[in-house]
Amino acid sequence: MAEIDRDKLLDIYTRTMKVNRTDEKFRQLLMQGKVAVMYYCVRGQELVSAAAMAALDDDDYVVCTYRGQGEQTAKGIPMEKWWGECLGKETGTCKGKGGTMHITDPDTGIMVTTGVVGSGLPIANGLAMASQNNGDGKVTLVSFGDGAANIGGFHEAMNMAQLYKLPVVFLCQNNRYGEHTAYADHTDSDNIASRAAGYGMKGVTVDGNNVHEVYPAVQEAVDRARAGEGPTLVEAMCYRMMGHFFGSDFSYMPPEHLEEMQKEDPLPKLRAVMLEHQFTEEELDKIVADIDAQIDAAVEHALAADLPSTDEIYKDVLEETA
Amino acid sequence: MAEITMTQALNLAIDEAMAEDDGVFCLGEDVSAKQGGRVFKVTAGLTEKYGEHRIRATPISETAIVGAAVGAALAGQRPICEIMLMNFVGVCMDQIVNHAAKLRYMSGGQTPCPMVLRTTTGVGVGFGGQHSDMLEAWFAHVAGIHVVTPSNAADARGLMRAAIDANDPVIFIENILCYGLTSEDPGPGYRVPLGKAAVAKEGTDISLITYGRTVLDALEVAGEMEKEGVSVEVVDLRTIAPYDEATVLASVNKTGRALTLHEAVRPFGTGAEIAANIQEKCWDNLKGPVRRIGGTFAAVPFASHLEQAWIPTKSEIVEQIKASVGKD
Numbered sequence: 082m083a084e085i086d087r088d089k090l091l092d093i094y095t096r097t098m099k100v101n102r103t104d105e106k107f108r109q110l111l112m113q114g115k116v117a118v119m120y121y122c123v124r125g126q127e128l129v130s131a132a133a134m135a136a137l138d139d140d141d142y143v144v145c146t147y148r149g150q151g152e153q154t155a156k157g158i159p160m161e162k163w164w165g166e167c168l169g170k171e172t173g174t175c176k177g178k179g180g181t182m183h184i185t186d187p188d189t190g191i192m193v194t195t196g197v198v199g200s201g202l203p204i205a206n207g208l209a210m211a212s213q214n215n216g217d218g219k220v221t222l223v224s225f226g227d228g229a230a231n232i233g234g235f236h237e238a239m240n241m242a243q244l245y246k247l248p249v250v251f252l253c254q255n256n257r258y259g260e261h262t263a264y265a266d267h268t269d270s271d272n273i274a275s276r277a278a279g280y281g282m283k284g285v286t287v288d289g290n291n292v293h294e295v296y297p298a299v300q301e302a303v304d305r306a307r308a309g310e311g312p313t314l315v316e317a318m319c320y321r322m323m324g325h326f327f328g329s330d331f332s333y334m335p336p337e338h339l340e341e342m343q344k345e346d347p348l349p350k351l352r353a354v355m356l357e358h359q360f361t362e363e364e365l366d367k368i369v370a371d372i373d374a375q376i377d378a379a380v381e382h383a384l385a386a387d388l389p390s391t392d393e394i395y396k397d398v399l400e401e402t403a
Numbered sequence: 404m405a406e407i408t409m410t411q412a413l414n415l416a417i418d419e420a421m422a423e424d425d426g427v428f429c430l431g432e433d434v435s436a437k438q439g440g441r442v443f444k445v446t447a448g449l450t451e452k453y454g455e456h457r458i459r460a461t462p463i464s465e466t467a468i469v470g471a472a473v474g475a476a477l478a479g480q481r482p483i484c485e486i487m488l489m490n491f492v493g494v495c496m497d498q499i500v501n502h503a504a505k506l507r508y509m510s511g512g513q514t515p516c517p518m519v520l521r522t523t524t525g526v527g528v529g530f531g532g533q534h535s536d537m538l539e540a541w542f543a544h545v546a547g548i549h550v551v552t553p554s555n556a557a558d559a560r561g562l563m564r565a566a567i568d569a570n571d572p573v574i575f576i577e578n579i580l581c582y583g584l585t586s587e588d589p590g591p592g593y594r595v596p597l598g599k600a601a602v603a604k605e606g607t608d609i610s611l612i613t614y615g616r617t618v619l620d621a622l623e624v625a626g627e628m629e630k631e632g633v634s635v636e637v638v639d640l641r642t643i644a645p646y647d648e649a650t651v652l653a654s655v656n657k658t659g660r661a662l663t664l665h666e667a668v669r670p671f672g673t674g675a676e677i678a679a680n681i682q683e684k685c686w687d688n689l690k691g692p693v694r695r696i697g698g699t700f701a702a703v704p705f706a707s708h709l710e711q712a713w714i715p716t717k718s719e720i721v722e723q724i725k726a727s728v729g730k731d
Contacts, residue, residue: 142478176511185510192477192514197501203467204502207474207482214428214456214480221474234497237467244462397512398546399645400570 125322160379199232228259289317416563431485489524504547554618561595606636669697
């Protein structure tokens, strides 16, 4: 078990709780009827996103999916802009034209959030190819689910990345479901990471609920990519503790599976690790309280913000219409 | 000035853009020196000059090719990717339509996607149903991309430079039968602006609106019709989408008659859109219905005589012009 220094643990904890509190707030707002938008819950996957973002430099690139709240907030998109976009306001990252499934914030390296399963991998290769071409030293991390591992673009991208030794990290958040279909009903192999061998790539499967496994694995993959040693497929085993999207039926998830998920919940486990490392309950509570206050302020800001002007529909189609 | 072929024109345009800007690079199947500089030799000689990082030969992975171009473009480079034959875009439409075309818009203008997608196609060489289609209408129907096709070597050089300069995705269609066409070399730095049509031949009786290889047929027919006293104006769109509406409408307002012509199948083709637009905007000046010619609504057949019957013929163009101007 690799040791993680206290500063890094604190960083990971803070990012994890930011993801978790954002998720909680979003579900609360949806349940209260204060907002009515598509939202893909990340409960259960907070640590994977947070640990992965903690392994990157600020200017590294990230490509994520519609279930990308974790990467987006943990990478550091300013909360006011993030909430503004989710609420379709002009203050949003994309002036309200992208929405929850298409958050883009190049300032923090969030280059693409795709709503199409598996489409991020080929694009991540391109970002990494640009870095390889111009020598800027950046690493690109692309996050996707186990469902994405069965689409053609996944295979094309993995092969190409290894062929060119691109500085890219493929992070598969194996949350055991592709939309409503359980892992065993869409894939017959034991894991996704073993596919890497088919491309001559390094692949690892780690426990995404254990900070001591997931962070070092991603960090090593990032270091290898930055050193020019090529891509890695990191598969982080985790659980999607909610339905496919907020409000969707999840009766198809068997009760024993729900029990197992509760047992493996990454948040109490991470809290225990923090306490082992002599962080106090008060310190940890204070971090969460501060995050909650920031989120509340950002939500208020977004709720009060103006809607985008309707002439925005014609803008940004092509440069001429910018 | 020396004569150049369309192949040379494209090669020269890419070469000079690569020399001027380190961010310009090519990727696609068989493009590098190891494979002889691509099936149609457009990238011949460039690997020796710029190295394998900038002339990247790829696996046969269209989604990965276009996706890589999208990603590199988002990072500020100017990739020129190649989908060897236009029918293969069916493999990678998600990257073109959902990503390249939309990332500028969906990001509120933050992530433009300056890339060129070169692709070859054309009917008349016996390639059959999966290697011949003109699919420009698929892309013309999507907001956020330019669709371009040259009808001569000089325009090929100028349009390619303009396409590489553009800060949005450009689908650049090369007709396989046009690679050997020669023009006087317009010289280094030559650009044909995107979105500007050319009046390839002036006329007063009818506007024949077309692009790509069929411009050659249009000019030939226009020459013949001149002898019969019918003055045909040939408009070469050069950029199919978004097209130069001003030039088209001005031509039709002048002649009062219009005929659209393309190799792509007629139903729901670009000719239909242009015809509808003309009828909305030139109604008071129209002397008759806008007519359309396109390929047969079937897959492109293999046998030579079937293929020739499939494609719009010069006699069909003559017939439609005569019907339009009231001559038979």
